[in-house]
Amino acid sequence: MGILEKIAEIEHEISRTQKNKATEYHLGLLKAKLAKYRQQLLEPTGKGGAKGEGFDVMKSGDARVAMVGFPSVGKSTLLSSMTTTHSEAAGYEFTTLTCIPGVISYNGANIQLLDLPGIIEGASQGKGRGRQVISVAKTADLILMMLDAGKSDQQKMLLERELESVGIRLNKKPPNIYVKQKKVGGVKFTNTVPLTHCNEKLIMTVLHEYKIFNADVIFREDCTIDEFIDIIQGNRVYMTCLYVYNKIDQISIEEIDRLARKPHHVVISCEMNLNMDYLLEKMWEYLALVRCYTKKPGNAPDLGPEDGIILRSGATVEHCCHALHRSLAAQLRYAIVWGTSTKFSPQRVGLHHKLDHEDVIQIMILRLLMLVVISSSAKIEGAKKKEEKFFATYGDPECDYDVPYISTNPLGPNIECQFLPDNFLDCQQPQAISQNLQTNSNGSVNSNGKLPGECLKMGGARIEDVEFTDVICQVLYCIPCRGERQFLRKTPCIKYTGHYFLSTLLYSVLLGVAGVDRFCLGYSAMAVGKMMTLGGFGIWWLVDIFLLIFGILLPADDSNWEPYY
Ligand SMILES: Nc1nc2c(ncn2[C@@H]2O[C@H](COP(=O)(O)OP(=O)(O)OP(=O)(O)O)[C@@H](O)[C@H]2O)c(=O)[nH]1
Ligand SMILES: [Mg+2]
Incomplete structure (x- = not known):
């Protein structure tokens, strides 16, 4: 007996069996068997069927939409009206025999629209070019199921059944069931929600039919046995589908109203160009790009x-x-x-x-x-x-903070540039004004006597003695902050050039006779004198120690002692 006959037999048996508690297991078993045979039919182990010539269309654009429908429902007419590609349309069936791709440009995206030959009942078993059509449809991101508004709702059911039987699930989410096969340990069944559509025994029956004896099964959703079989088969394709009813020019307004109100439905007329914009909008929505x-x-x-x-x-x-x-x-x-x-x-x-x-x-x-x-x-x-x-x-990958970031939001992520600590800034060094005057080409001094960064007097050990000046500060590259990145900051007229009090004092005490302390502080001429006289015969040596301790002897370059030892 061929697979087709076996399938027919099981289908007959399912339709004959009454649905009740007593037949539940029998039906579950039959469904599992049916799914297995269909699988064999789709993936023949032998030489396989005829190659899908004319169906190997390259995927292009940002998304792919496939039109599936019975012959002469207006698929080719839709392709010709929506895209620049022309596809032959005629009043007889099977006008289109291969896959014809067109491109729709919408919202900046290129959507590939595929015109496919019409399919007929039994397409899933290879009738007509059904199998090729379905395999192309499986690769799409959205299926447009084209239906003739003039015909009965039967056509929709038939098409749905054809697609269902090859493992395409329309507008459904994958069931939340976890199945993991193991080598040993038997079947461990857990359900996190109460099950109303099936029970443990039924699930075991199905598992045994698939020769699965060791597995972990977790039901996280109240699923049916069909959904469980889908999970075991593992090759189901969950796709979104829009039901497009064409030729609405031929039916009454009440009928159009009835069709248009159903979920996932769009009514159009390709020939009269009715509602085509809405179809595009819906396609965009369903593609969810x-x-x-x-x-x-x-x-x-x-x-x-x-x-x-x-x-x-x-x-x-x-x-x-x-x-x-x-x-x-x-x-x-x-x-x-x-x-x-x-x-x-x-x-x-x-x-x-x-x-x-x-x-x-x-x-x-x-x-x-x-x-x-x-x-x-x-x-x-x-x-x-x-x-x-x-x-x-x-763009430069480093950063773009050098554009002033102006935001008034006090809770914003960045602080004001002016409040940044010194380590994030590159600030001008304060300079003694006498030096500056020498270098200044025009020789003029500002009315208040000082330019930014200038000091009349450098140094000072107590805050009252220290003069302050404004220096120009620039926020370092790549440091984010709010507001102007260059500003004036009040700074004491103090500089540090690496002189340490304690080390100098030690030099003075231990090596003062050789004038090392004076050398270090930058008084070279005096240091030579001190060295030649062996520390002024001991008196200069002592005097310098006292001068250092009382803060009278300071570095020659007006710098302060470094604050840390
Ligand atoms: N009244 C009416 N007729 C239409 C409409 N759209 C298409 N048709 C007609 O329907 C017939 C079939 O159109 P096709 O586009 O060839 O249909 P198809 O689905 O591509 O058919 P196959 O390629 O054979 O599968 C043509 O005669 C079209 O003129 C419509 O909106 N209203
Ligand atoms: Mg056609």
Whole structure:
């Protein structure tokens, strides 16, 4: 007996068997057997069926939509009206015999629309070109089930059954059941919710039919036995589907109303061009594509209708990196995202952050690594050019903080630049005004006597003695802060040039006779004198120690003692 007959027999048996508690196990067993035979039919072990000539269409664009339907429902007419591709349409059945691809440009995305031959009842068993059509449909992101509004609802059921029988599940989520086969230990069954559609015994029966004797099974959802069989089979495809009723020009307005109100339904007329915009909108909604705009550091993002990258729903920063450049994800340091996917806008995120529609993303990479990667693969000269080109396209990876970040939000992530501690700033050194006057070319001094950074007097040990001046400070590169990045900061007229009090005192006590302390402080001439006289015969040596202790002898360059020893 061939597989087809076996299937027919089981189907007959299922239809004959009454559904009640007593026959529940018998039916479960039959369903499992049926699924197994269908699987064998779809994947023949022998030479296999005829090759799908004319069906191997390259995947292109951002998403793929396949039209499936009975012959002469207007699939080719829809393709011709929605895309620039022409597909032969005629009043007789099986006008189209191969897969014809067209492209729809919508919201900046290119959506590939496939016109397929009509399928008939029994397509799943290979009637007509059913098998090829279904295998192409499986590769799509969305199925448009084309139906003739003039015909009965029977056609929808028939088509659904054909697709169901080859493992395509329409508008359903994968059931939340966990099955893990093991080598030993028997079957361990757990359910986290009460089961109303099946029980442990039925599940065991099905498992035995599949010759699974050792496994962990966890039901996290109240599923039916069919859904459980789907999980065991493991090759089910869960797809979204839009039911498109064509030729609404031929039916009454009440009928149109009835059809249009059903879930996942769209009513159109290709010939009269009715409701085509809505169909496009719905297709976009069902494809659930995500468009992200990239932004170069320091530049505003391009938000035009053609800009941005199109990603699948649930896409992460990693997908976005792959879409830009294949090596980008490996070098990602972090990404900055503006939009609804983050708690704060902008926010730093990692590789696994999920992006939302219309997010703006800025990718920061490891610049050094980038250089190493490129230079190891090519000569340095070529690598540099490559890197320049890369940065011109994706922006300087370092940072874009050199554009003043003006925000009035007190809870914002950045502090005011003026409040940054000194280690984040590059500040001018205060200078004694006498030196400055000498170098000043025009020789004029400001009305208040001082320019930024100028001091009339340097040094001082007590706060009352110290003079203050304003110096120009610049925030260091790559340090984020709010407001102007260059500002004046009040600074004491003190400089440090590496003189330590304690070491100098020790020099003075131990080596004062040789004038080492005076050498260190920068009084070279006096030091030579002190050395020649062997510390002024001991008197100069003692005097210097006292001068040091009382703070009268200080470094020759007006600098202060370093505050730490
Ligand atoms: N009244 C009406 N007729 C339509 C409409 N759309 C298509 N048709 C007609 O339906 C017939 C079949 O159209 P096709 O586009 O060839 O149908 P198909 O689904 O591609 O058919 P196959 O390629 O044979 O599978 C043609 O004669 C079209 O003129 C419509 O909106 N209203
Ligand atoms: Mg056609």
